[in-house]
Amino acid sequence: FHSRKTIILTKILNNYQRSKFYHSTSDEQNISLYSKTHQKGSIPCNNNDLIVIRLPKRTCDPCSRTKNVDLVVIVKSCVYCFEQRFVFTVGLPTPNETNTYHFDGFMTTLTIDAMQLSSKYDILSNESKIHNDMLIGAFHDTYFNLTSKMMLSLRWATNFCIPQSPLFLFIDDDYLLHPNNTINLIRKFNYSQMKSLAAGSVYFGKVDRPKNGYVSYNEYPWDYYPRYFLGIGYFLGADVVHDASIAMPFTKQFRIDDVYLGIILKRLNRTLTHLDNIHIHPGKHHLKSGAFMITRYLAENHVDWTTGLIIRKKRTEH
Template identity: 30%
Template sequence: SLFGDAFELPDCKMGLVLVILVTSAPWNAHQRSVIRDTWASPWGTTKYPWQVAFLIGRASDGRVPQEVLEEKESFEDIVLGNYVDTYRNLTLKVMHGLKWAAEHCRPQYILKTDDDCFVNTDRLPQFLVEHNTIRSGLYVGSLFAPNQRHVIREPLSKWYVSEEDFRPDFYPPYASGVGYILSLDTAQAMLQVAELVRPIPVEDAYVGILAEAAGIVVKSSGRFAKHNMNWRVCNYRYLMVIHHLDAGELRAANE
């Protein structure tokens, strides 16, 4: 089974406020190392404990590169899945990560993001504990406008979804995969309905479909930026997640 854990999973700290799931790939070791040196470096040293895990699958030949196994051993922050690491398998990757976080870690909240994003770990755990008023049923991020939710039927597109897999022409409201936050009960409800809802290869849209099936309403927040519009560093204090930063920008954002 895809979710049969073929690999040992990382341990979780007790009493976590937040688990940050970062989608990565076997060959993105440099991005992971920059993240460990920057926004993931104070790993839960704040009074609100949090933890980062990188989600990675197998290489295209079905094997796991030796250096990934060594990195996993050294840092104990890699959730290795039993799927080939391709864009079309991103949904499997994220569902595997959510299952690990919800069943093993049981944090109050889960943030899903990508390895080219900066997460404001200085502020986010504290914000969730002290300022967020929605403790349950939470699913929040940067929303796509209704006219951006067309289902792509072009077979050559990486976002192609057949009518057999998803019949409607528009996806329900959903948050960009750059960064969205789920409360634990939301993640649990999504995992439950996922057993009945056929997966599609558009991960963030699939999460929106699961939310709708579970009766959860997605909320919009300006604290998640879908694109790096050359945010000045002072703006980083307000934003919780920013997309498309290269290694140098990640370091600048962290200073």
């Protein structure tokens, strides 16, 4: 949505003895991941403290009577994305101002945007005070902490939001929501369906191992990932969010958050539903056919935000 209203939007920027996974090839030659059933008394392998610096007060506030809603939207954002978001979960700015990271013997260099300005924290704090809809975690906001950001979001939703909403939508801050199309989509599901839903743009692919090794065999020894959602946007029902937040401490962490969620959902035996109306590069024809996640270009040129109607391209004034 282009404003802070309608369906509640939440600003989110946001082994057990080493878990052992076994793989097998199904009829479709998809990799299935399983873990050994943990023994009584086993210690979680991925249960580091996720300290919260700020909680959103406008949404899912346990200290006030918040109206129940059909959908809570969690927008994944970053500390330097002030102009791109209107809601978010984020970590702290990095202390070393570097865009080069070393992991398991490999070096990754990110674009300049990924390392800009830890001095932005004061602006971040002020934004949180004004809007009261941000969840900020006490970890550095880097590419390799995306999984921690997702875990924080799910834990917060489990503890504060599940009694108030049956359904959650997680989206990147590169996209906006078209209100009418979003409402029309969720109205297709009844309450029970919402609670158990896991839906998005389903992807299944080979592990990326270029010459310099993006993912090492030590991190992930198999050739294919399980089915997972493209991280641009996906729906998780309250039951799925609850179960995933419990399963994660008992599942070895993987730094690619989209894939990690896919591993979790596979372990939980959840069916991933593919939604045809999610597009990485949506056009006006997609918007007309029900696309609910739209680019900033579509939002600024083809939507009348006073009515929510789809319009011809707006004329630019000279």
